Amino acid sequence: MLPLSYAFRNLLRDPVGLLQKVLGSALVVLLVLAAASFNGGMNELLRSSGSPGNLIFLGAGSEESLERSEVPAEAEELIAAGVPGIAAGEGGPAVSGEIHYNGLLALPDGTAAQGLTRGVTPAALRVHRQVRLVEGEWPAGGEVLVGRLAHHVLGVPAEELAVGRTVLLEDEPFRVAGRLAGEGTVVESELWFPRDDLARLLQRDTLSGVVARLEDPSAMNRARADLFTKQRLDLALAVLSEADYYAELARFYGPIRGMTWLTAVLVGLGAVFGGLNLLYASIASRMQELATLQTLGFRRGVLLFSLLQESVLTQAIGLLLALGAAALLFHGLWIEFSTGTFRMALSPGAVGLGVATALLLGTVGTLPPALRCLRLPLPVALRSG
Amino acid sequence: MNPPPPFLRCRGLTKTYQKGPNRVTPLQSLDLEVAPGEFLALMGPSGSGKTTLLHCIAGIDHPSSGELWVGDSNLAALDRAQLTRWRARYCGYVFQLYHLVPILSAFENVELPLLLTKGLRRTERRERVRAALARVGLADRAHHRPAELSGGQEQRVALARAIVTDPELLVADEPTGDLDREAARQVLDLLHELARDNGKTVIMVTHDPRAAAEADRCLHLEKGRLLEANIPAEVAR
Numbered sequence: 001m002l003p004l005s006y007a008f009r010n011l012l013r014d015p016v017g018l019l020q021k022v023l024g025s026a027l028v029v030l031l032v033l034a035a036a037s038f039n040g041g042m043n044e045l046l047r048s049s050g051s052p053g054n055l056i057f058l059g060a061g062s063e064e065s066l067e068r069s070e071v072p073a074e075a076e077e078l079i080a081a082g083v084p085g086i087a088a089g090e091g092g093p094a095v096s097g098e099i100h101y102n103g104l105l106a107l108p109d110g111t112a113a114q115g116l117t118r119g120v121t122p123a124a125l126r127v128h129r130q131v132r133l134v135e136g137e138w139p140a141g142g143e144v145l146v147g148r149l150a151h152h153v154l155g156v157p158a159e160e161l162a163v164g165r166t167v168l169l170e171d172e173p174f175r176v177a178g179r180l181a182g183e184g185t186v187v188e189s190e191l192w193f194p195r196d197d198l199a200r201l202l203q204r205d206t207l208s209g210v211v212a213r214l215e216d217p218s219a220m221n222r223a224r225a226d227l228f229t230k231q232r233l234d235l236a237l238a239v240l241s242e243a244d245y246y247a248e249l250a251r252f253y254g255p256i257r258g259m260t261w262l263t264a265v266l267v268g269l270g271a272v273f274g275g276l277n278l279l280y281a282s283i284a285s286r287m288q289e290l291a292t293l294q295t296l297g298f299r300r301g302v303l304l305f306s307l308l309q310e311s312v313l314t315q316a317i318g319l320l321l322a323l324g325a326a327a328l329l330f331h332g333l334w335i336e337f338s339t340g341t342f343r344m345a346l347s348p349g350a351v352g353l354g355v356a357t358a359l360l361l362g363t364v365g366t367l368p369p370a371l372r373c374l375r376l377p378l379p380v381a382l383r384s385g
Numbered sequence: 386m387n388p389p390p391p392f393l394r395c396r397g398l399t400k401t402y403q404k405g406p407n408r409v410t411p412l413q414s415l416d417l418e419v420a421p422g423e424f425l426a427l428m429g430p431s432g433s434g435k436t437t438l439l440h441c442i443a444g445i446d447h448p449s450s451g452e453l454w455v456g457d458s459n460l461a462a463l464d465r466a467q468l469t470r471w472r473a474r475y476c477g478y479v480f481q482l483y484h485l486v487p488i489l490s491a492f493e494n495v496e497l498p499l500l501l502t503k504g505l506r507r508t509e510r511r512e513r514v515r516a517a518l519a520r521v522g523l524a525d526r527a528h529h530r531p532a533e534l535s536g537g538q539e540q541r542v543a544l545a546r547a548i549v550t551d552p553e554l555l556v557a558d559e560p561t562g563d564l565d566r567e568a569a570r571q572v573l574d575l576l577h578e579l580a581r582d583n584g585k586t587v588i589m590v591t592h593d594p595r596a597a598a599e600a601d602r603c604l605h606l607e608k609g610r611l612l613e614a615n616i617p618a619e620v621a622r
Contacts, residue, residue, distance in 0.1 A: 001500065009488040292484040295445060296498045296546070297473020299466065378445045379437075382480075 001302055002293075007309040010286075017282055018314065024271045024278075025318025025361055026325065031264040032357045033326045036350035039257045041335065041342035043250060049185040049340070050246030053217035054127060055083075055225050057210040060238045064248060066100040070206040073097065075235050079210050083228045085221035087213045089126030094213035096120060096127040099198045101208070102338065105153065105191065106168040107160060115153040116190045116339065117169060119198030127213045131187050136163040136178025143177035144169075145192040149341040152334045153189055167191065172201055186246075186340030211242065249339060268357070272365055280369040283307065284384075287373050291381030300374045307370045308363060315362035319354060326354075392421035392553070392586045393442065398451035398461075400437050411437040413609035414451070421553075424580035424587040426600035428614055433606045435590040436558055442588055443476050443556040444468040455554060473501045477547030479557035483539040485531040491518065491542045492527040498550045517545040521575060537568025544575055548585075555579060557589040561596050573599045 011018055057079055062069035076097030080086060087094040099119035106112035118124075122138055125131060139145050146161045154160070161167060165176050174193065182188045199205065214221045222241065229237040240248075283290075290303055326346055333344045373381070400412040411434030419425050429435050440446035441453060444460050447468070453460045458471055472478070477498075485494045495517050499510045518524050521541035531539050540560060547555055557576065561569035577599055579585040589600065597603045597614070605614035 003500070006489070013488060288484065289486055292480070292486070293497070294469060295443070295472060295478050295484075297469055297501045298497075299469055379440050382445070382484075 002298065002306045004309060007306055007313060010310050011313060014282065017278060020278055021275060021314045022318045022321060024275050025315050025358060026321040028264070028268040028271045028361060029315075029319050029322035029354045029357050030325050030329075031267050033322060033346065033350055033354045034330060034344075035260040035264040036353045037326070037330060037344040037346060038260050038335065040347050040350055041344050042253060042257065042337070045184065045186060045340050045342040046246045046250040046253075048130075048183065049187070050241070050243035051129070051213075052241055052243040053087075053214050054242035055212045055214060055222065055239050056242050056245050057212070057225075057229065057237045057239050058208075060229075060236045063238050063240060063245075064252065066098075066208045066245075067102050069100075069208050070204075071097075071209055071237060072235060073205060073207055075237065076207065076210050078232065078235065079212055079228070082232070083212060084224045085214050085216060085218075087126075087215040089123075089213075091126070092123060094123070094126040096124040096211045097195070097207040097209075098124065098211060099195055099202070099204065099208050101198060101202060103169050106171070107154060107156065108166055108168070108173075111154055111156055111160075113154050114338070115150065116186070117198065118187075118190050118192050119195035120192050121195050124192070124211075127211045128182070128187060129213070130183040130185055131180055132182075133178050134181045136176070139174075139177040139192070139194055141194055141197055142174060143194070144174040145178050145180050146176055147188040147190045147192075148179055148181045149188040149334065150191055152341045153336050169193070169198075170201055189336065189341035217241070253337075253339075268361075272361065275361070275365050276368060279311070279365055280372070283366075283369040283373050287376070287381050287384040290373060291376075291378055291384070294374075294378055295382070304367075304370050304374060307366055311366040312359065312362040315358040318361075319358040322354060322358075323351070389421055391418035392423070392456060393417070393419040393588075394452070394454045396452040398438075398441065398453055399449050400434070400441060400446070401449045411609055412441070412448070415609065415611060417604075417611060419586055419588065421586055422580055422584040423602065424577060424600045425589070426597035426603040427588065427590045427606055428592065428594070428597050428603060429606035434609050435606050438606065439556055439558050439588065439590050442554075443478050444472045445478070473498065474550070475552050475554055477550065477552040477555045479540070479543050479547050479555070479560045481559040481562045483531070483536075483543040485539055485542060485546075487531050490528045490530055491523060491534065491538075491545075494531070494542055495545045495549050498546060502550065513549055514545075517549040518542075520548065521545045522571070535568070537564050537571060540564060540568065540572050541575070544572065548579065553586060555585050555587045557587065559590055559592060561591065561593060569593075569596065 057071060057075065058066060058069040059071050076095060080093040080095040101117045102114055103117050104112060105115040134148065144167060151158045151161045161176055163176050163178060166173050167176060180192065225239045229239050293303055294300065330344045331346045334341055335344060395415055395417040398412055398415040401408055401410045427435050437446060441448050448461050451461060456475065463471060492514055495514045496510060499505060499513060515524065518527055521544050523538060523541055526534060526538060560572050564572065573596055576587050576589060580587045591597050603614040605612045
């Protein structure tokens, strides 16, 4: 076996080549880390937003979007009375008729952005168990509750949406009455208005949907809810679990996530092919030395292992560089999209994927040139110098 | 009293290979015997097959047909992996251009073949490296890298690397071809000593009649066949 120090010293033979390999590797790993952090954050947000115990009743044909859905206002009471197995909370059944609206939010200074709003009644807290008021109080007319991450939607510091400040929806001012947290769900980026205020502002007398929490999220209870929608065809309802709704939403964003992976893979392939040229040249320049080592009695497997050691060491440097760059560039970065806000994070999964990518680059990139070199007949390889 | 059995024996050794559209036969039905401890010089014009024969004898190349016995091993019957193990144990090779690993010191270059010896302790390994370097007169250059040595010193390091495992066979391909007269003299003296004092079988390819004259016997290879060569005394001097 050749000592590891041989691999270490070989790295420094060609400092420029080493720098090229390290930077190429760091770029690919950085892109993989970015894609993994982005997709991991979005997936986690959508996954945690859907509770399997909650059912969403929407207008039939609008199952993919609450914002486009319309159900009659009386559906809320009819569902509370007619769907078996709904949980009872303090003050009534856990049924929340809601208006979901993607509207223009603004601050008095003119800062404006599209954001998700929800028109709710206090019943919403009986349904969305992960939501809690962390500051202030439930909003009265002309007031609003802001999610603890809603300031990211407007791109302003959290203080701009502190209790007592003013936020405008479609040019109408609302006083911030309180702040809510939602355990990493989409709710944390939303603004919750009194339902009547939102209905008046939007001039609508229908709801977007009704969310109901089941006592027991069994298949039987879900089937009963489904049966209810089929019995009340006059309401034109469809029902699905909140988890399924957000899973469907996650599928909707699939192409965006796919694009991030595709970008990482394409750049990665470019780097691999560029790197292969570099490695072919680098290993070919040592062909005679490798042949000499074989003449001395070193097996080809030992030499291949040593070349892989060198490559993995190079990739390890690239990996460290990429991790450092990722920590500086996007670890902890908040990303807003139409459904919510999530944080890009170097999770153990993302780091693991980065390590796997570096290992893959180190092995797959080295094998073709190394095998090509080591397969040559010894007399030919010895003459190569 | 019977002469000792040959250490190396070729019978009908033939090597052919394809070079572009042509089939080349550098060695054709070659017979050769070398006694243990003999210092044999091989001469011949370029392209006569000297290096091919040397490669076959050193287990670097594989004959196309015929027998090639070195000690108890029929090299013609060994595959590439078996030849690699055989070389590590039985053969030291000296190249014309030394072929030292540039990033390693003289000491580390000489140590390389010993890394393949199983069960050898580090202290013993180091002792053997020091002894090999002392043998070639370079104990004081142990920590120099090849770029910091002269050509003659590099070749002596290469010689130390070839003898450090104490192989029975030493093969040298024009070991003095790139050296000045004084450096060549030192290398030839060492090869001679190794054959005479240590009983090593030395086979050396050379273009230089003076170098060949140092050997116990000189053969001339021409068109794939071996002939006895006589070095004129004035050339040898």
